[in-house]
Amino acid sequence: MTLSRRTFVKVGGAAMALPLLGSRAFAQLEKVKIGFIYVGSINDNGYNYAHNQGRLYVEEHLGDKVETIYVENVPEGPDCERVLRELAQQGCNLIFATSFGFGDSVVKVAPQFPDIAFEHATGYMSGPNVGLYNARFYEGRAVCGTIAGHMSETGKYGYIGSFPIPEVVMGINAFVLAARKVNPDATIKPVYISTWNDPAKEADAARAMIDQGIDIIAQHTDGPAALQVAAERGIVGGFGQGADMSAFAPDTQLTAIIDHWGPHYLASAEAVLAGTWAPGDTWEGLKEDVVQMGPYGAKVPEDVVAAAEAVRTGQIDGSFHIFTGPINDNTGAERVAAGVTMTDAELLSMDWYVEGVEQPA
Amino acid sequence: MELTLAIIITVVGASTPILIAALGELVVERSGVLNLGVEGMMLIGAIAGFVVQFHTGNPYLALLSGAAAGMAASLIFGFLTLSLSANQTATGLALTIFGTGFSALAGSSYSARPVTLMQPLLPAEIATHPIGKVLFGYSFPIYFAFVMVVVIWYFLHKTRAGLILRAVGENDQSAHSIGYSVLGVRYLAVMFGGAMAGIAGACFPLLLTPQWAERMTAGRGWIAVALVVFASWKPFRLLAGAYLFGLVMTMELYAKAGGGVLSVIPSELWAALPYIATVVVLVLISLRRDASTNAPACLGKPFLPAN
Numbered sequence: 001m002t003l004s005r006r007t008f009v010k011v012g013g014a015a016m017a018l019p020l021l022g023s024r025a026f027a028q029l030e031k032v033k034i035g036f037i038y039v040g041s042i043n044d045n046g047y048n049y050a051h052n053q054g055r056l057y058v059e060e061h062l063g064d065k066v067e068t069i070y071v072e073n074v075p076e077g078p079d080c081e082r083v084l085r086e087l088a089q090q091g092c093n094l095i096f097a098t099s100f101g102f103g104d105s106v107v108k109v110a111p112q113f114p115d116i117a118f119e120h121a122t123g124y125m126s127g128p129n130v131g132l133y134n135a136r137f138y139e140g141r142a143v144c145g146t147i148a149g150h151m152s153e154t155g156k157y158g159y160i161g162s163f164p165i166p167e168v169v170m171g172i173n174a175f176v177l178a179a180r181k182v183n184p185d186a187t188i189k190p191v192y193i194s195t196w197n198d199p200a201k202e203a204d205a206a207r208a209m210i211d212q213g214i215d216i217i218a219q220h221t222d223g224p225a226a227l228q229v230a231a232e233r234g235i236v237g238g239f240g241q242g243a244d245m246s247a248f249a250p251d252t253q254l255t256a257i258i259d260h261w262g263p264h265y266l267a268s269a270e271a272v273l274a275g276t277w278a279p280g281d282t283w284e285g286l287k288e289d290v291v292q293m294g295p296y297g298a299k300v301p302e303d304v305v306a307a308a309e310a311v312r313t314g315q316i317d318g319s320f321h322i323f324t325g326p327i328n329d330n331t332g333a334e335r336v337a338a339g340v341t342m343t344d345a346e347l348l349s350m351d352w353y354v355e356g357v358e359q360p361a
Numbered sequence: 362m363e364l365t366l367a368i369i370i371t372v373v374g375a376s377t378p379i380l381i382a383a384l385g386e387l388v389v390e391r392s393g394v395l396n397l398g399v400e401g402m403m404l405i406g407a408i409a410g411f412v413v414q415f416h417t418g419n420p421y422l423a424l425l426s427g428a429a430a431g432m433a434a435s436l437i438f439g440f441l442t443l444s445l446s447a448n449q450t451a452t453g454l455a456l457t458i459f460g461t462g463f464s465a466l467a468g469s470s471y472s473a474r475p476v477t478l479m480q481p482l483l484p485a486e487i488a489t490h491p492i493g494k495v496l497f498g499y500s501f502p503i504y505f506a507f508v509m510v511v512v513i514w515y516f517l518h519k520t521r522a523g524l525i526l527r528a529v530g531e532n533d534q535s536a537h538s539i540g541y542s543v544l545g546v547r548y549l550a551v552m553f554g555g556a557m558a559g560i561a562g563a564c565f566p567l568l569l570t571p572q573w574a575e576r577m578t579a580g581r582g583w584i585a586v587a588l589v590v591f592a593s594w595k596p597f598r599l600l601a602g603a604y605l606f607g608l609v610m611t612m613e614l615y616a617k618a619g620g621g622v623l624s625v626i627p628s629e630l631w632a633a634l635p636y637i638a639t640v641v642v643l644v645l646i647s648l649r650r651d652a653s654t655n656a657p658a659c660l661g662k663p664f665l666p667a668n
Contacts, residue, residue, distance in 0.1 A: 041465065041575040043472035073575070158618065191617040198579040199570040201614070204371055208614040211367035225570045228475065248475045248572060361617045361628045 026117065028275035032094060034058065034265075035087035036070040037080065039099035040197045046222040046242035047196070048072070050259035051098045051121075053243075057262025058269050066269060076101025084109040088116055094272045096265065097121065099196075100165055106130055117277045119268060122167050124348055126279055133264055136285030137167070138174035138347070139315045140257030141218075142322040143293055144239045145175035146311045147254050148216045149182025150304040151236050157188040158209030160219040160226050162196045164360070166350045168220045174322045175218055176356040178311065189214065190353075190360045199225040210235055216254075224248040237297065244294040255308070256294030264290055283344060287316045323347060328355045366495050368615055373503055374568055376607025378403070378561040378578075380506045382585035383592075383599050384513055385557025390589055391517060392550035393530035393659035397453025398438050400582025401460020402555050403562035406431040408464040410563025411476060411573040420479040424502065424563050431559020432552050434460060439551040443544050446663040457582070465575045472573070479567040502564050507600075509557075514596040526550060530657035533664045543664045558582065584635075591642050593655040609634045 034055070042052040055068050069090065074083050080102045087095050088109070094117045097106045103123040110118045110130045119131045126132050148157055159175065161168045176188040189212075191205045202221050206229035209217065217238040219226040224245040230238040231249035240246065240256025264282065271277040284290040293312055296305050314320025325336035330353040336342055353359065382399050389396050409430030414423035438456050441447040479500040481488060488498035517523040528536045529546045537543050565577050584606060592598035613631035 043465075043469055043575060045473050045572075049472070189618060191614060193614070195579070197574065197576065199572065199574045199577050200375070200565060200579065200581075201610075203570040204375055204611060205614045205618065207367075207371045208611070208618040211364055211371070212615070212619045214618075223574055224475075224572060225574075228571055232478065247473050 026115070026272065026275050026277050029093060029273050031065050031067065032062070032269050032272050033067045033069070033090075033092045034269060035090070035092035035095040036068065037074050037083055037087070037095070037097045037099075037102060038070060038072045039074060039076060039101065040222050041072050042070070044197060044222045045224055045245060045248070047259065048098070048222060048242075050242045051096075051261055054259075054261030054265045058265045061262075061266050062269060062273075065273065074102070078105070080105035081109050084118075085112075088113045092116060094119070094268060094277070096268075097123075100167060117268070117272055117279075119280075126281060129279060131268075131277075131279035132281045133268075134167075134283045134348075135259060135261070135290045136283060137257060137259070137291060138170045138322060139285045139312075140291050140293060141171045141174035142178040142315065143308050143312050144218060144255060144257065145178030146182060146308050147237075147296075147300060147304055148175070148218075149179035149186055150307060151254065151300070152179075152183070152186065152216045153236065154213055154215045155183050155186045156214045157186065158206065158214035158217045159188050159190045160202055160205050160209075160217070160221055161190050161192045161360075162221050163194065164190075164192055164351075166348055169353065170347055170350045171218075171220055172357055173350065173354045177322050177327065177354055180356050182307070187356050187358055189358045192360055193221065195221070197222045199223050202226050203229045206230065207233070227253060237299070240294055246294065246297070251297065251299065253294070254297045254300050258292040258294055260290055260292050263288070285315065286312060287318075329353060330355055330357045330359060363491065364619075366491050368611065369495050370498070371615075372604065372607045372611045373499060375611050376604045377503050377506050377568065378564040379581050379585050379588065379606060380600065380603035381502065381509070381564065382558045382561035382582060383588040383603055384506070384509050384596065385554035385561070386585055387589050387592070387594060387596060387599055388513060388517075388526070388557075389550050389554035390660055391530045391594060391657055392526050392547045393533060393657050393662065393664070394442065394547050394551055395449045395453065395661040396435070396438055396442075396456070396551060396554055397450060397586060398434070398456025398460065399554075399558050399585050400578060400580065401457035401463075402431040402434045402558035403565075403578045403582045404460045404464035404576065405434045406559025406562030407565045407577055408468045408471075408562075408573060409559065411468065411471065411566040414476045414567060415471065415474055418477060420567050421501070423567060424560055427559040427563025428556040429559065431557070431562065432555040435551050435555020435558070438555075439548050442663065443547050443551070446665060449661050449663070461576060468573045468575065474573065476566055476571045478571050500568060502560065502568060505560075510596050510600045517596070527657070530659055533659045533662075534666075537664070537666055543666075547664070558585075561585070587639065590656075591639060593646060594657065595655070605638065606635055609638075 036055050038048040040048040071083050096119050098121045100122045103125050106120045107125045122134045159172050172190050179186040193201050193205050202225035206226040210233050215236045217230050227238040227249045231252040237252050237254040240253050242259050244256045246253045321341045323342040325340045326338040327336035329335045406427035410423040410427035413426040441452045442449045481498050482501045483497045488494040529543050533543045588602045592602045613628050616628040
């Protein structure tokens with residue numbers, strides 16, 4: 001067919017009207033096809049590995065009622081739009097975009113496919129068919145920070161971050177708030193390396209911090225490189241991030257924060273099958289088992305394990321919240337009054353550091 | 362003082378793979394061939410080195426395997442561009458893409474498998490004093506890189522074979538008419554470049570971070586390619602350039618991690634320095650009266666004998 005101006009206007013008009021239909025009921029399905037987009041490799045032993053474990057969890061539980069496809073190493077940028085469209089055209093009913101930086105692409109592409117359910121991890125922009133899901137990683141950070149507070153000799157911690165987004169800032173803050181409940185003089189130094197996956201740079205950042213006096217390291221990047229440097233240099237310890245990384249540093253990993261996305265992915269897949277899926281905004285943590293703690297390392301003394309367990313169980317039964325005031329920012333100004341707990345919205349837009357965080361250069 | 366020495370050790374580690382890969386590419390380009398597949402050959406060398414280190418625990422064997430794997434990858438490039446006269450730029454880019462994918466495939470069953478780091482070359486007694494450690498505390502590839510700078514300089518400028526290689530790069534038709542095998546010389550150069558890129562790649566799991574991770578070279582192959590131009594095809598300038606880039610990449614992290622003296626220069630400036638330095642060097646090169654950039658005259662052109 002030749003594309004005349006008239007058909008162009010018609011098609012264009014129809015396309016523009018699509019989003020106006022707004023949220024609509026999803027049909028029941030015999031079989032659900034799910035697409036996953038990962039920012040890195042499923043073999044990174046960390047963040048993307050954990051998401052892929054979630055995918056396998058769904059396959060295991062739904063058997064032949066589910067088909068999954070995944071795309072690895074998708075850059076956070078315009079290329080993500082192409083991948084999203086491809087997944088949509090391949091007939092996916094449900095698409096998980098598993099990294100923060102995919103958000104812009106998801107809200108752009110989702111209106112063009114109103115029959116497909118999109119879910120974006122760790123993001124903040126929802127839509128009629130765009131749900132959000134996240135995990136309260138900061139709860140795990142609070143457990144790690146408690147251990148760091150007890151075990152560090154210098155009271156100086158290093159933290160390798162990827163980008164200064166609220167998710168990362170929140171983790172740094174939770175870590176040092178927990179540590180300072182044990183050691184009020186503790187400080188943490190964040191170093192941002194502007195990438196999720198560059199093991200050599202992560203390792204060099206770890207070396208740079210260890211050479212300048214830190215003795216416990218945490219990281220919010222995707223792999224075990226920092227933990228390996230911690231083992232090589234023989235500092236007090238480090239933490240696994242995303243997955244249990246004890247294979248890389250058996251004596252150095254004090255514990256690990258394990259992302260356990262499976263139950264969430266399963267619930268969403270079942271909702272799509274039943275035709276009951278609606279864009280949600282879930283933020284689950286230790287209590288819902290979406291965040292788990294790895295085994296405690298052999299060198300963590302019993303009393304420290306007990307203290308860490310108290311923080312962990314306190315967050316499960318709701319008696320403890322790491323972001324309960326009084327909290328000052330790192331200029332000394334009070335941000336949260338005594339007894340007040342920050343709201344989820346405040347946490348998800350956190351762009352300031354608590355006391356004890358050295359302002360990143 | 363102690364910190365300065367620690368920084369030097371990290372800089373040496375960061376610079377060495379770039380230097381080794383760039384030295385290989387320098388020889389390739391001097392023979393008139395532009396191989397943009399350095400990043401891909403490095404990744405193939407990295408996975409080959411990792412696999413051998415994982416199974417045998419012999420780092421020298423791992424380096425050799427990295428070299429062999431890099432050389433094998435370079436032969437694909439050599440066959441396409443030399444025997445079939447394919448476009449060198451496009452083929453080199455294809456080799457990088459191939460290397461990225463192939464190494465990921467070959468390494469897919471090696472996640473969550475750490476290896477041991479390569480031990481220092483010299484006995485630990487020599488490196489007990491901090492200054493001794495800075496000079497003598499490294500493993501083999503660091504010294505290998507320095508030796509290769511001298512060897513390549515000597516080869517290119519003091520030997521007959523080096524003269525032939527340069528002649529092939531400067532004027533392939535003349536070299537051919539005198540009776541030298543242009544393609545033969547270029548094949549050898551390309552294979553040498555592949556082996557060096559493979560060793561450089563193997564340095565990542567052996568020296569820097571003892572694991573396999575997809576795309577673990579993270580663009581350093583491209584820095585190596587750029588450095589050859591930066592160094593105007595001269596080995597000793599390449600040494601300086603590689604260490605300058607390594608210093609700047611490392612200092613950005615130390616400046617971010619530290620306070621005091623190190624934060625005098627903001628980390629953003631450290632991060633920008635390689636680009637500023639590149640611009641300055643390019644300006645200096647083009648300011649020269651004779652407009653000679655020292656680039657081999659036949660760089661990137663396929664060789665098609667006139668008769």
